[in-house]
Amino acid sequence: MYKLTQIDGGVCASSGFYADGISAGLKSNNAKDMAFIYSNELCDIASVFTTNKMVAAPIKHFLAKGEFKTNFILINSKNANAMTGDAGVEDIDEILSHLPSEVKNPLMSSTGVIGARLPKEKIIAGTKLFNLTSRDADAAARAIMTTDSFSKQIAFNVELEDGSSFKIGAMAKGAGMINPAMATMLCFITTDAKVNKSEMQTILDEVTVTTFNAASVDGDTSTNDTVMLLSNATSNSYDKDAFKEALHKIMLFLAQEMVRDGEGATKLVTYKVTGAKDDEEAQRVAKALSDSLLVKTALYGEDPNWGRIASTVGAAGVEANEESLTISFNELCVYEKGVIHFDAAMEEKASAVMKLDRFSISCDLGIASGSFTAYGCDLGYEYVKINADYRT
């Protein structure tokens, strides 16, 4: 057995990790816009990147390096360094060459507007403000935000039966372009667990499916999505099940926080799809629901419009029919295998559920036993406002 305890400290909770955020003048009003994570020991790296074909320069830069260890990640917001070609990759090399000598094989990660070269001079000047012995995880988490309205971080201490313990800490940014296939979201996770590199990658891949890849704000997939997990093994402690459970808790929390903080979102909705032909079809339905504009605007209007749910299930391209479908809002069953339970009393109760900040919509397709759970939000005026004006 093992014991998980949530602790403070974000990415600095794991021993040997340092982080901070500074203002390099990329954002206006002296807001923090550059962050670093530094480890005093070299780290193994596990990673998951966007499936977008227009992959951004920082990801190309990483993938070109092959097998290596690092002790440093530089992160900037406001500019994604995407669609910038070879020049974008060269810009990264030039920026990273200005870092202090303690830094080995540094990486870069970017988020912001697509299609503009990085403001290199500002960023290089910004790196001079970094203090590698600083442990301000809050400042780092704030610096990587774009349209996020709050910063997102979490950490766990994991205590094993043998008395040893290790830590996992993380920070993330999300907000818009969040989508099934991991959209403009960055997530950096640190651990001092003594985890084997290939096992760490396998676990990260597995956990990503039911957490970040189950979260959707607007169905758009960005050029820059990155989840990066660094382990410096300084704790000398590890247990696979405990590590996986802690990582799942961390990534699920951050995925839900991203959806809850989706641009203009006011509700976090859990879509529980069961009874599908297989898990893949269940996933397709869950994502169709979390991405549907008609469903999202009905959520915003707090309208228990179950007909739109049914229609979206029917349009998801999976095996489904109205005679075997069942739809519930939280525990309220509004439609059950061809029978409409939606009289005035039920509508009143369902409307009350829709007014909650968090609730679930369950669809049992009644075909077989495939299941998947996804997380989505509503879409209101604020989303339009934020995205109509994003570049300016």
Added chain:
Amino acid sequence: MYKLTQIDGGVCASSGFYADGISAGLKSNNAKDMAFIYSNELCDIASVFTTNKMVAAPIKHFLAKGEFKTNFILINSKNANAMTGDAGVEDIDEILSHLPSEVKNPLMSSTGVIGARLPKEKIIAGTKLFNLTSRDADAAARAIMTTDSFSKQIAFNVELEDGSSFKIGAMAKGAGMINPAMATMLCFITTDAKVNKSEMQTILDEVTVTTFNAASVDGDTSTNDTVMLLSNATSNSYDKDAFKEALHKIMLFLAQEMVRDGEGATKLVTYKVTGAKDDEEAQRVAKALSDSLLVKTALYGEDPNWGRIASTVGAAGVEANEESLTISFNELCVYEKGVIHFDAAMEEKASAVMKLDRFSISCDLGIASGSFTAYGCDLGYEYVKINADYRT
């Protein structure tokens, strides 16, 4: 050779066809909410229906009849008669049994809220107000509207070299849930051409691909989509090429009108995708662009944010890369095979294009010669407003 001339009269332009719209009290304020189309001769029918698995009762009712001719379609707005099971189909039979004896094998078509039984008594009472000798195509086109802000109809006279002529007329409703795979849109087309039934179906299928199936408002696919083409052959005239060209003009016009009148839409944007691996991949890109929330909100903000275009192309799941992609707004090339042509002067010109009511966004993927053209609109506050409050 042949000559196409646009004429008035909508579905009543074709000889032997009658239509009207009345108020049966389904909509408030005595607005028209029921329409009919009647022909004094029995008609062959060609049809295309939704791909949604939760197919609405009127479509089930039609499909269950097998091979037949008809001379009457009853259409109601405000209630879709979807997710109503066998009872929904029985309601249709009961309603249609109250029609006058001139009516043979009548059909019904519905649009509106999903998941409620039809108000049968109101509809039956409404049918008593029909006058089968009335030719008020405008009233019929208004009666089938839901959130449409204007009615949509068009007709052509087709004159052949031998001096004979035939006519095609149509009306449609669209607005929300318009999507690649034909979403809540109804379109009724009449013709007096002496067209063979199976050839008419083949032509309708072909023309649908590049017209209604290329139009998207919000990417949601309804339970009720219907395109129905009735021919009564009273003209004794026909030419395949002329018929197909006239039908294409009619359906493209109505598809574009639907997008232009998309809920809250202020712009009609043509997405021209070329250079894809094949036509299917081009279609996937064109539809990804016309459905992307980030692109649609950028259009609403009149922001020439070509980076979102590139990102959406990259996320469409097709062969693409930044070195061979070219993006243009009308004739302005903003990004060309890795080179960003987006200085301040270009941005000003591109912004001017974005302020137009109609413009095109072209993406040449530079891979092979697949192409597809789709039609989309922007998404603004009005869409949210309309859809947050739709049922009430």
